[in-house]
Amino acid sequence: NRKILLASRPVGMPDESNFEFIEENVPELQDGEVLIRSLYLSVDPYMRGRMSAAKSYAKPYEVGQPFKGGVVGKVVESKNSRFEAGQYVDGLLEWAEYNVSDGSGLRRLNPEMAPVTTALHVLGMPGLTAYFGLLYIGEPKEGETVVVSGASGAVGTVVGQIAKLKGCRVVGIAGGDDKCAYLTEELGFDAAINYKAEENLRKALKEACPNGVDVYFDNVGGHVSDAVMSLINFQSRTAICGQISQYNADKPPVGPRVAGQLLTTSSLMKGFIVSDYAQHNKECLAQLAQWVREGKIKYRETIVEGFDNTIDAFLGLFRGDNIGKQLVKVAEE
Numbered sequence: 420n421r422k423i424l425l426a427s428r429p430v431g432m433p434d435e436s437n438f439e440f441i442e443e444n445v446p447e448l449q450d451g452e453v454l455i456r457s458l459y460l461s462v463d464p465y466m467r468g469r470m471s472a473a474k475s476y477a478k479p480y481e482v483g484q485p486f487k488g489g490v491v492g493k494v495v496e497s498k499n500s501r502f503e504a505g506q507y508v509d510g511l512l513e514w515a516e517y518n519v520s521d522g523s524g525l526r527r528l529n530p531e532m533a534p535v536t537t538a539l540h541v542l543g544m545p546g547l548t549a550y551f552g553l554l555y556i557g558e559p560k561e562g563e564t565v566v567v568s569g570a571s572g573a574v575g576t577v578v579g580q581i582a583k584l585k586g587c588r589v590v591g592i593a594g595g596d597d598k599c600a601y602l603t604e605e606l607g608f609d610a611a612i613n614y615k616a617e618e619n620l621r622k623a624l625k626e627a628c629p630n631g632v633d634v635y636f637d638n639v640g641g642h643v644s645d646a647v648m649s650l651i652n653f654q655s656r657t658a659i660c661g662q663i664s665q666y667n668a669d670k671p672p673v674g675p676r677v678a679g680q681l682l683t684t685s686s687l688m689k690g691f692i693v694s695d696y697a698q699h700n701k702e703c704l705a706q707l708a709q710w711v712r713e714g715k716i717k718y719r720e721t722i723v724e725g726f727d728n729t730i731d732a733f734l735g736l737f738r739g740d741n742i743g744k745q746l747v748k749v750a751e752e
């Protein structure tokens with residue numbers, strides 16, 4: 420059974436030397452345990468934070484210990500009455516080909532309801548993140564303008580589509596013309612801006628948001644957010660979901676100060692963690708599942724094949740390799 424451990428804590432952008440592959444025997448199952456074959460691993464930006472020792476909302480990974488994250492797998496053997504061999508499950512498990520679990524936190528998946536991979540994005544943590552941040556903090560109203568950064572990723576694509584369902588003008592910011600075309604042509608965004616190609620991002624945004632910005636869903640921070648914040652309207656709402664442009668920074672960012680902007684527009688800016696709203700998970704997942712079934716929310720996956728390529732898939736998040744959710748396929752369903 421191969422596993423990936425944290426070998427050392429990175430400074431700046433992680434590289435292969437921060438990870439180590441090891442091989443171990445699968446332990447004998449004890450009563451109450453299940454053995455799960457990994458099918459898909461989720462690689463997520465927040466894992467970069469957990470590689471550092473700095474205090475954050477999620478506990479740091481320990482050096483010498485396996486990475487943990489979202490995994491979809493199949494039960495191959497069970498000594499737990501809640502599970503039987505052949506069932507699909509997802510849970511927070513090790514980056515490993517096999518996991519032994521006592522069943523706590525494992526969710527049974529029904530492949531007839533939705534492809535099992537969706538449990539790792541639109542019908543899982545990223546989907547919940549999009550829903551809570553947009554609807555509970557952004558509170559978009561019909562006719563308002565919603566801007567989302569990191570727009571073509573797992574969270575951003577869901578944010579924009581929900582905002583469209585709420586009758587808003589939706590503008591996405593993403594790093595590539597192919598990504599922008601996907602947003603406007605396939606997901607129904609009103610406009611999309613390639614921040615990597617725009618010399619004057621503020622000007623491009625201003626053209627795309629002739630009525631200013633009422634809701635900003637921020638996945639990236641940095642200069643992209645500076646440009647958006649300069650265009651916020653009276654009583655705008657900004658949900659701080661992520662700051663991926665800063666995750667590999669070794670110094671604190673320098674940028675315009677936004678307090679004055681918030682003051683003069685009576686605006687709200689609020690950070691959140693998806694688990695803040697956990698009491699609403701069930702109803703929210705039911706709503707997302709309905710929208711997916713009705714074709715109102717579409718999704719895309721970028722799948723890297725093979726456990727050996729997990730690290731590259733993870734690092735690819737910081738290069739912008741993915742459109743939609745980045746997954747690693749470890750074994751055939």
Ligand code: NDP
Nearest residue numbers: 464572573574593594638639660661662663664692693739
């Ligand atoms: P994505 O699928 O969006 O993948 C990451 C994307 O970030 C890349 O594709 C890339 O797209 C973009 N990116 C990478 N580096 C930069 C940069 N320097 N500047 C701007 N954009 C960059 O990931 P997720 O949807 O899973 O996560 C999106 C954000 O939401 C992250 O910041 C994550 O930490 C946060 N998050 C927060 C949660 C919470 O509870 N608060 C829960 C889940 C996620 P591009 O080509 O556009 O640059």
